[in-house]
Amino acid sequence: MEVDALYDKKVKCPICSKEFITKKMRTSRIRIDRVDGDFMNYYKSENPTKYHVFVCPKCGYAAMESNFNNIRPFEKEIIKENVSSKWREREYSGVRTDEEAIQCYMLAFYCGQLLNLKKLDLGNIALKIAWLYRGKNEEEERRFIQNALELFEQAFYTENLSDTSMDEINIGYLIGELYRRLGNKKEAVLWFGKTVSNPLIKTNPRIEKMTREQWLLAKENENGE
Ligand SMILES: [Zn+2]
Incomplete structure (x- = not known):
């Protein structure tokens, strides 16, 4: 270094x-x-x-x-x-x-x-x-x-995220991704789906792309490891 x-x-x-x-x-x-x-x-x-x-x-x-x-x-x-x-x-x-x-x-x-x-x-x-x-x-x-x-789930449901760097799109995506990393595909698919159907997703094309990609990945693997 x-x-x-x-x-x-x-x-x-x-x-x-x-x-x-x-x-x-x-x-x-x-x-x-x-x-x-x-x-x-x-x-x-x-x-x-x-x-x-x-x-x-x-x-x-x-x-x-x-x-x-x-x-x-x-x-x-x-x-x-x-x-x-x-x-x-x-x-x-x-x-x-x-x-x-x-x-x-x-x-x-x-x-x-x-x-x-x-x-x-x-x-x-x-x-x-x-x-x-x-x-x-x-x-x-x-x-x-x-x-x-x-x-993050508690924050999503109980905290005002509007003045933070993590709006509900970012955090919804992140929750899905963390579930996916833990191997809980059912919850991952649920959260990615919730995030892409949020109208705010159109304000953040980068997250929309990431959500669709990871959603697909989670769905593909949903029935097996
Ligand atoms: Zn001190």
Whole structure:
């Protein structure tokens, strides 16, 4: 990996006020090789996903960069009581191995559950953990796909998705694809069908194409493995 593809970002922890360094990847250095059906990118360069979680070395608070500072006073107390009190100081400020990146996401998932983040956000964290396990640990990958799937279904039915990057077309497709990956073809076909018959599909030709392709794939294999 080219080390200068990463740079240091200084961050201030909203819980304990500690300033620390975390790595980020230069957008110009990201090289995507190919993409899986569930949007997981494979990179020719270092994988930027590994650095999307910030972890405070002093108090253990961890969150996705986009949520890191969104914290209310009573939530600080929740983290102090449940995380910081048990935390042994350790750092994730350097280049992260896949294993370290998984630890960072696990911490963000734990903090996110304590803070009652939106199901969509928790689902995204779980899905990224599944991606980090892909090709390395199938059992753990499946466990986190299952987790993500449950959270995305709850988000689909109970959360307002209109102001997120995941509208009901994207998430409907993704739920179908995650079912397909788990081998549940019946549910996969159901969700792909639901997604293509949504009038909003016309606003997103890329997802429409992906949905039709994966729908066919799931239907072809519906009666056998
Ligand atoms: Zn902190």
